[in-house]
Amino acid sequence: xxxAIALLGQPNSGKSTLFNALTxxxxxxxxxxxxxxxxxxxxxxxxxxxxKVIDLPGTYSLAANSDEEIVTRDYIAGQEADTxxxxxxxxxxxxxxxxxxxxxxxxxxxLLLLNMxxxxxxxxxxxxxxxxxxxxxxxxxxxxxxxxxxxxxxxSTVSAKQKAYPDxxxxxxxxxxxxxxxxxxxxxxxxxxGIGVYSPCWLFAKLVEKDPVAMQxxxxxxxxxxxxxxxxxxxxxxxxxxxxGSCKFAWIxxxxxxxxxxxxxxxxxxxxxxxxxxxxxxKPLAIAIMLGALILSIIFGIPFMMLGSYIPxxxxxxxxxxxxxxAHPLLVTVLCDGIWTAVGFALAMSGYIFGASIAFGLLExxxxxxxxxxxxxxxxxxxxLHGKAVMPFICSFGCNIAGSSGxxxxxxxxxxxxAIALSWVVPCGSTWGVVGLxxxxxxxxxxIVIILLMFAISALHLFITSKVFGRKLLKPSDRTGxxxxxxxxxxxxxxxxxxHGLIKMKEALKRALIVITLISIVLSLLSYSESGDFTESILxxxxxxxxxxxxxxxxxxxxxxxxxxxxxxxxxxxGVLASTFSHDSGVMHALATMKSNPVDNTxxxxxxxxxxxxxxxxxxxxxxxxxxxxxxxLSATLHExxxxxxxxxxxxxxxVMSLLIAAIVYHVACLIF
Amino acid sequence: MVLTEAKEGMTGRIRSVGGTPEYQRRITSVxxxxxxxxxxxxxxxxxxxxxYARNTQIALDRSDCEKIETEVVS
Numbered sequence: 001x002x003x004a005i006a007l008l009g010q011p012n013s014g015k016s017t018l019f020n021a022l023t024x025x026x027x028x029x030x031x032x033x034x035x036x037x038x039x040x041x042x043x044x045x046x047x048x049x050x051x052k053v054i055d056l057p058g059t060y061s062l063a064a065n066s067d068e069e070i071v072t073r074d075y076i077a078g079q080e081a082d083t084x085x086x087x088x089x090x091x092x093x094x095x096x097x098x099x100x101x102x103x104x105x106x107x108x109x110x111l112l113l114l115n116m117x118x119x120x121x122x123x124x125x126x127x128x129x130x131x132x133x134x135x136x137x138x139x140x141x142x143x144x145x146x147x148x149x150x151x152x153x154x155x156s157t158v159s160a161k162q163k164a165y166p167d168x169x170x171x172x173x174x175x176x177x178x179x180x181x182x183x184x185x186x187x188x189x190x191x192x193x194g195i196g197v198y199s200p201c202w203l204f205a206k207l208v209e210k211d212p213v214a215m216q217x218x219x220x221x222x223x224x225x226x227x228x229x230x231x232x233x234x235x236x237x238x239x240x241x242x243x244x245g246s247c248k249f250a251w252i253x254x255x256x257x258x259x260x261x262x263x264x265x266x267x268x269x270x271x272x273x274x275x276x277x278x279x280x281x282x283k284p285l286a287i288a289i290m291l292g293a294l295i296l297s298i299i300f301g302i303p304f305m306m307l308g309s310y311i312p313x314x315x316x317x318x319x320x321x322x323x324x325x326x327a328h329p330l331l332v333t334v335l336c337d338g339i340w341t342a343v344g345f346a347l348a349m350s351g352y353i354f355g356a357s358i359a360f361g362l363l364e365x366x367x368x369x370x371x372x373x374x375x376x377x378x379x380x381x382x383x384x385l386h387g388k389a390v391m392p393f394i395c396s397f398g399c400n401i402a403g404s405s406g407x408x409x410x411x412x413x414x415x416x417x418x419a420i421a422l423s424w425v426v427p428c429g430s431t432w433g434v435v436g437l438x439x440x441x442x443x444x445x446x447x448i449v450i451i452l453l454m455f456a457i458s459a460l461h462l463f464i465t466s467k468v469f470g471r472k473l474l475k476p477s478d479r480t481g482x483x484x485x486x487x488x489x490x491x492x493x494x495x496x497x498x499x500h501g502l503i504k505m506k507e508a509l510k511r512a513l514i515v516i517t518l519i520s521i522v523l524s525l526l527s528y529s530e531s532g533d534f535t536e537s538i539l540x541x542x543x544x545x546x547x548x549x550x551x552x553x554x555x556x557x558x559x560x561x562x563x564x565x566x567x568x569x570x571x572x573x574x575g576v577l578a579s580t581f582s583h584d585s586g587v588m589h590a591l592a593t594m595k596s597n598p599v600d601n602t603x604x605x606x607x608x609x610x611x612x613x614x615x616x617x618x619x620x621x622x623x624x625x626x627x628x629x630x631x632x633x634l635s636a637t638l639h640e641x642x643x644x645x646x647x648x649x650x651x652x653x654x655x656v657m658s659l660l661i662a663a664i665v666y667h668v669a670c671l672i673f
Numbered sequence: 674m675v676l677t678e679a680k681e682g683m684t685g686r687i688r689s690v691g692g693t694p695e696y697q698r699r700i701t702s703v704x705x706x707x708x709x710x711x712x713x714x715x716x717x718x719x720x721x722x723x724x725y726a727r728n729t730q731i732a733l734d735r736s737d738c739e740k741i742e743t744e745v746v747s
Contacts, residue, residue: 061702065695095704095727102702210694242690245701246708267712267725279717374732378719386734387721411699481734482721483699488730 004052004080005158008072008103009087010096011058012487014115016040017145018087019055020496029503032071036408036640039071046159054081062102063206063241064213066411073213076108077197083162084110090120090127090142091488093260094252100136101248104168105202107194111139111162113154118144126261135255137167170254172201174247179208182233189230195221205247208240270489276368277486282375290372290394293363297355297398298429304351304505311344333524339517345569346512349399349632352429354505356395356402361497367487377482383462384470385410386482389419396426400633401508404640414478417641421469421650424629425461427454430570435625437574441605442617450618454625457661461626469650511639512632519568519631534580543580553659554619554666559612563623563658569630574604581607615669623662628654676722676738679713684746686710691740700741703731710746 009015019027023042032039040055056075057068064070076084086103089096093114100112114120114129133140139157144150176183186207187200194200195217206214207230219227237243275281298305319336323329363369369391377387388409396403403423407416427435435454439447529537535544543557550560558580566573581604608617628634628651638647679685687709690697704727705711711726721732733741 059702061698063698063702065698065702092728095729098702098704209698211698239690239697241694241697241701242707245697245706248701249704249706249709267714267728267730269714277715277720277723279720370732374721374723377721377732377734387732477693477695480696480699481737482732483703483734483737484721484732485703486723486730486732 003049003082003159003161004054005083005085006054006056006075006081007085007087008056008076008099009058009115010060010089010099012485012490013058013087013089013096013099014145015055015058015087016496017493018085018113018115019053020493020499021145021148021151022053032067035067035071036642037067037071038408046155049159051159061098062106063209064211067413070213076103076106079108079197082109083158084108085113085158086110087113087115087143087145090114090116090125091123093120093125093127094249094256097252097255098248100166101171101252104166104171104248104251105199105205107165107197107199109138109162110165111141111157112136112166113141113143115143115145117142118147124262128259131259132255135167135170135259138162138164168199168201171247171251174250175201175204175244178243178247179237182208182237185233186230189222189226189233190218191221205244207234208237209244210234210240273371273486273489276371277374282371286372286375289363289368293359294394294398296359296362297352297402299355300358300501301351301353301355304354305348308344308346308348308351311340311347315340329530330525330528333528334521339520343513343517345572346509346516346632349401349512349569350505350509352399353402353508354501356398357504358497358501360391360395360402360406361500362492365490365492365497367489370484370486373482373484374486381481383418383422383466384474384479385415385419385422386480388482388484389415392419392423393426396423396428399428400424400426400629401512401636404633404637405504407640411480412478413641414473414475415480417643417646418466418469418473420637420641421473421646422462422465424633424650424654425458425465425626427458427625428570428629428633431625433571434566434573435621438577438608438617439621441608442612442614450621454622457622457626461657461661465653468653473646508632508636511635515631515635516568523565523568540580553623553663554616554669555623555662556612556616559616559620559623563620563627566624566627567631569632573624577608578604581611614673615666618669619662619666622665623658626654626658626661628658674743676713676724676733676741676743677716677735679716679722679743681713681716683713684710685713685743686746688742688744691742692737696737696740700733700737704729705731705741711743 007015007019019040019042022044024044026044027040027042030039030041031037037057041052043050043052054075056072059066059069059072062069062073064073086100088100103110112132114127117127120127127142129140129142139162141154141157143154183204186204190200190203194203203214203218207218218230276285315336318340319332322332322336363372373387373390376390380387380389389407391409392403392406395406400423403426404420407419410416410419435451436447439450443450526539527534527537529540534540539561543561547557550556555563558577561580562573562576565576634647634651638644641647687705687707689707690700690705709726711724713722714725714730715723721734722738723730723732
């Protein structure tokens with residue numbers, strides 16, 4: 001029979017270090033069913049036995065505050081794991097044992113790992129694991145997750161099946177002391193043996209904490225009549241969570257009493273930390289470091305991006321070969337212009353995702369990300385969010401896909417959805433490229449003025465968008481303020497970072513390939529014409545037919561199609577412009593050549609300058625800049641939020657807004673030029 | 674006095690935590706409960722309040738801090 005263990009612990013308790021050390025390459029990343037919560041599974045062999053390992057999400061407690069916590073609780077209660085390994089950070093033992101205190105009362109076998117013993121020793125703490133073990137009635141192992149040589153005690157303990165769960169009798173006494181008669185009254189109504197693995201003591205705490213999931217569980221079990229009796233008692237209890245919290249910490253104190261000798265001093269703040277959180281220097285430092293991270297993302301991603309941009313270049317010889325072999329031109333168009341280009345785009349894009357997850361993962365890992373959130377908290381509050389939401393905005397400057405997965409650090413779905421909706425205002429790297437190029441063709445150094453204007457409108461856009469969606473999405477109860485640990489600075493674990501980056505990249509690549517392949521097939525079909533002249537293709541004819549309408553927004557047939565094309569991939573806009581104005585090939589072919597050979601910009605510049613007026617160029621630039629991000633970002637958002645309704649609503653909103661802004665800019669510009 | 678009024682460098686004790694059950698659950702899980710002793714590290718306008726409690730540096734939203742009653746520990 002195979003066995004399974006689960007790793008449970010607060011963020012920064014060293015859970016992932018242990019998980020990676022145990023499982024090595026034998027791991028699998030997925031999602032918990034129905035939730036956007038990462039599920040890490042793996043396995044290892046010990047003395048001929050295969051042991052499965054589940055890395056539960058890092059949460060601060062087992063309350064039902066977030067999806068992560070609910071997933072964690074359900075998994076433990078489901079008893080799929082034989083043993084739950086609870087990790088605590090020995091350097092912050094009192095606080096990190098809260099997870100154990102919240103677990104106490106759940107009757108699933110557990111053991112306690114006192115991780116980071118080395119750090120605690122340096123701090124002057126002396127922890128007696130045997131004494132703690134005696135009081136808890138479970139195995140307690142001093143541990144250093146980084147040091148694989150010291151795993152033997154842990155491995156032998158975990159492979160011998162554990163049968164004991166933490167002794168919670170002292171905790172029960174604390175509850176009785178704090179709540180008096182109420183404790184007995186509530187327990188009388190509850191089933192005598194609790195519900196499943198949950199003891200009456202655990203259920204009592206969750207009930208007075210007004211934990212919605214636990215309340216539902218109890219109501220279903222005891223029926224509505226008994227439940228209303230219970231509710232009468234519970235409604236008389238104020239500040240339940242604070243009070244059970246005090247009991248839990250009193251229990252922790254009782255366990256640690258006589259087991260821990262602390263000769264160390266309090267917090268020693270480094271000079272760097274003072275600057276990182278200072279009112280004057282915190283923000284400039286954060287901006288400088290984030291710029292550095294963005295540059296680093298691109299550097300890490302370069303190998304994949306180069307590979308990605310090389311692929312479309314191979315399309316032409318393949319196309320020639322196919323045509324010579326007698327394949328139908330339409331088929332060749334779809335294959336070489338469409339799918340081939342798509343693969344290149346997707347690879348280049350996911351290369352950036354790889355770089356970004358390493359660079360920003362690094363900031364998180366060393367502990368600096370929390371400082372960024374701290375200094376930008378006030379700014380994010382103006383948008384109805386809090387400091388932790390700053391991350392998706394920064395990542396979006398590189399790529400909006402990275403931005404949307406960056407929202408996982410937020411507490412609730414509505415905060416996540418709002419943050420993504422707002423971060424779409426942030427233009428990605430490719431958007432900047434196109435704006436810079438076309439802007440300088442028409443306005444030379446004046447492009448700076450245009451970019452400043454775009455910034456100003458972006459700020460306004462952010463404000464309006466936060467009002468439009470914030471009202472519906474963020475109810476007052478979702479507008480929670482920041483409660484955040486500023487962890488001590490750590491050294492990064494490069495291996496784990498790269499591994500995580502590769503996983504993210506694979507995820508993005510898979511999704512991007514599907515979306516972009518479908519779209520490019522459609523686009524290459526629509527823009528195909530036998531003569532190769534774009535205006536004779538279906539797309540060209542439609543474009544010309546609706547030009548009277550699109551001209552209201554200052555968009556000609558060609559710029560309108562380029563605007564649509566940019567939804568597929570932002571730099572695609574350049575290619576579409578080149579092909580539609582030069583009448584020589586399909587739209588997709590142009591997308592391909594733009595990727596492999598972006599040097600021919602002077603030719604494009606000359607064509608554009610003669611074909612478009614300045615107001616028309618402006619209209620296109622603004623419509624392009626404020627449009628929704630590319631379809632890959634849309635599909636990433638769909639994946640993160642699991643809400644078709646809101647994703648498409650937000651996308652529609654951006655499309656409308658971009659046309660609206662273009663129309664205003666165009667008509668004002670017509671008066672000026 | 675509430676936490677926003679606490680001076681930098683002060684050592685205090687939490688007397689009570691108000692707010693919704695959700696808020697109380699969240700703040701309890703980072704270790705802040707009545708009776709808990711803390712140091713005020715940084716308390717400036719327009720920045721979250723930074724305190725050190727139970728060996729941990731914690732940032733707290735300013736308006737939330739008004740729900741936290743504290744007293745000075747001498």
